[in-house]
Amino acid sequence: MVEAETLEERIRQGVGDVSHVVVRDLTGTRDHWEALIVSGAFSGKSRIQQHQMVYAALGELMAGPIHALALKTYTPESWSEQEG
Numbered sequence: 444m445v446e447a448e449t450l451e452e453r454i455r456q457g458v459g460d461v462s463h464v465v466v467r468d469l470t471g472t473r474d475h476w477e478a479l480i481v482s483g484a485f486s487g488k489s490r491i492q493q494h495q496m497v498y499a500a501l502g503e504l505m506a507g508p509i510h511a512l513a514l515k516t517y518t519p520e521s522w523s524e525q526e527g
Contacts, residue, residue: 444473445508450501457500460484462519475511481522490516 447466455461463481478497485493493516498505505512517525 445476445504446473447476450476450478450504450509453502453504454478454480454497454500457502458482458484458496463522469511469513474509476509477513477515479515479517481517481519483519485516485518486520 447468450466451464454464454466458480460483461480462483463479465479467477469475469477480497484496488496494514497512497514497516501509501512
């Protein structure tokens, strides 16, 4: 099982230029997660490429301790549009 703080730290270090990240345990079992990430590093990348960046940042955690991960990724520009 993984702690939310560990996921947040790995995302911040691995993705880079992260201005906002929220990690939420969906089931209380610390193996099904949702993450909302805003990063300038996502600019110019497709949604698939953005998600691949997050998976790479989490590395071996995706091969075992994390069974499910729902991602919401945004560039700073697209995030500000969401915020309205």
